[in-house]
Amino acid sequence: MLYNFDHIINRKNTNSIKWDKSIKLFGRDDLINMWVADMDFPCPEPVVEAIKERANDPVYGYSFPPKSLYEAIIERLARDYGWKIKKEWLVFTAGVVNGLYSAVGAFTNPGDEVIVQSPVYYPFFNAIRDNGCQVLHNHLAFDGERYTMDFNNLEQLFKPVTAFPVRMPRIKMLILCSPHNPVGRVWSKEELTALGEICIKNNCMLIADEVHCALLVGDVKHTVTSTISREFEQQTITFMSASKTFNLAGLATSFAVIPNEHWRNEFIRSRAGQNSGNSFGYIALEAAFRYGDEYLHQLLLYLRANVKFFTDYINNKIPRLKVIKPEGTYLAWVDLRSLGMNALELQHFMRSKARLALDDGYVFGSGGGGFQRFNLACPRIILQQALERLEQAVKE
Numbered sequence: 049m050l051y052n053f054d055h056i057i058n059r060k061n062t063n064s065i066k067w068d069k070s071i072k073l074f075g076r077d078d079l080i081n082m083w084v085a086d087m088d089f090p091c092p093e094p095v096v097e098a099i100k101e102r103a104n105d106p107v108y109g110y111s112f113p114p115k116s117l118y119e120a121i122i123e124r125l126a127r128d129y130g131w132k133i134k135k136e137w138l139v140f141t142a143g144v145v146n147g148l149y150s151a152v153g154a155f156t157n158p159g160d161e162v163i164v165q166s167p168v169y170y171p172f173f174n175a176i177r178d179n180g181c182q183v184l185h186n187h188l189a190f191d192g193e194r195y196t197m198d199f200n201n202l203e204q205l206f207k208p209v210t211a212f213p214v215r216m217p218r219i220k221m222l223i224l225c226s227p228h229n230p231v232g233r234v235w236s237k238e239e240l241t242a243l244g245e246i247c248i249k250n251n252c253m254l255i256a257d258e259v260h261c262a263l264l265v266g267d268v269k270h271t272v273t274s275t276i277s278r279e280f281e282q283q284t285i286t287f288m289s290a291s292k293t294f295n296l297a298g299l300a301t302s303f304a305v306i307p308n309e310h311w312r313n314e315f316i317r318s319r320a321g322q323n324s325g326n327s328f329g330y331i332a333l334e335a336a337f338r339y340g341d342e343y344l345h346q347l348l349l350y351l352r353a354n355v356k357f358f359t360d361y362i363n364n365k366i367p368r369l370k371v372i373k374p375e376g377t378y379l380a381w382v383d384l385r386s387l388g389m390n391a392l393e394l395q396h397f398m399r400s401k402a403r404l405a406l407d408d409g410y411v412f413g414s415g416g417g418g419f420q421r422f423n424l425a426c427p428r429i430i431l432q433q434a435l436e437r438l439e440q441a442v443k444e
């Protein structure tokens with residue numbers, strides 16, 4: 049089937065967080081909404097069909113993930129990433145963030161430190177702080193064009209400091225964002241290897257959020273961190289889902305892969321009060337993984353063209369701004385520091401002058417100030433309208 053991603057779907061009055069919360073959060077309703085990371089596109093037809101078929105059976109009682117879903121995940125991870133996992137390694141969660149909260153809760157004590165590589169997806173901070181832990185930043189290095197990991201600084205974080213101010217590290221885990229939201233990096237195998245080796249040496253768990261793993265918009269390959277070696281596999285908990293790739297976030301279904309048996313048991317134990325899951329979510333995840341390839345192929349072509357359109361437009365018509373071109377995700381990270389505004393001025397400018405609802409860079413942690421994150425998963429005509437608004441506002 050040919051998908052028409054140019055088609056505009058009116059998402060207003062559908063209880064869409066992106067489109068129906070903007071008055072409350074941004075204070076006006078004339079904005080183009082390009083913030084929350086879901087897509088303004090329909091999901092794959094096979095998913096819709098599978099849900100309809102399930103809906104025809106009118107009993108929606110408690111359910112568990114079907115055996116065929118486990119098989120679909122196992123087959124997909126082997127096919128796409130060469131990762132041979134066992135059925136018992138899979139634990140389902142009601143979304144990746146839900147799983148991250150559990151992971152931090154299960155493996156830390158209040159006061160422990162958790163490393164993140166900011167600027168990064170801000171719910172990581174909440175998952176850490178809401179569990180009584182401290183966020184420890186290993187800031188990404190940025191040369192004005194590209195972000196990389198700062199391995200020297202990471203090594204230093206693990207070392208006790210005996211001179212004033214004294215610091216005894218209490219690091220339990222590092223939450224890795226791979227591909228990285230918001231800067232769009234798809235980490236190379238070499239980068240992941242260097243990171244993982246430091247974590248293993250320091251007995252630091254790697255919590256790998258790989259939810260954007262299939263959304264590759266550059267000429268890159270995604271390496272699943274756990275596939276680097278058996279040791280990595282034992283040191284890593286991986287979170288994945290179909291929710292970003294196939295636009296199923298509202299079905300709140302995702303999974304963790306936990307090869308380390310001891311950690312898996314701890315993780316499961318910590319989730320004792322969780323609901324058994326969303327039956328439609330299980331059905332949708334399986335249909336997407338089994339029958340979603342044609343959709344994904346077309347989607348990636350469209351997203352890549354959107355990235356190019358967005359980047360070319362800014363380079364040609366608003367050259368004071370700089371697009372950090374994503375290799376992965378459908379999010380563009382834009383450097384607006386040349387406008388010389390502080391965080392609040394930039395926020396006001398985007399809302400009141402450009403009339404765009406975006407994610408302010410500063411919410412992604414230090415290093416994000418002066419940046420804005422644009423969600424490019426929308427029909428191109430909407431993207432064009434947004435760019436015209438931005439161009440006009442910058443001119444004024």
Ligand SMILES: Cc1ncc(COP(=O)(O)O)c(C=O)c1O
Pocket residue numbers: 085142143144145146169225229257259260289291297301302
């Ligand atoms: C890196 C990352 N992790 C997790 C999520 C959210 O996943 P979920 O809706 O499954 O909690 C997002 C959504 O934008 C994300 O970008």
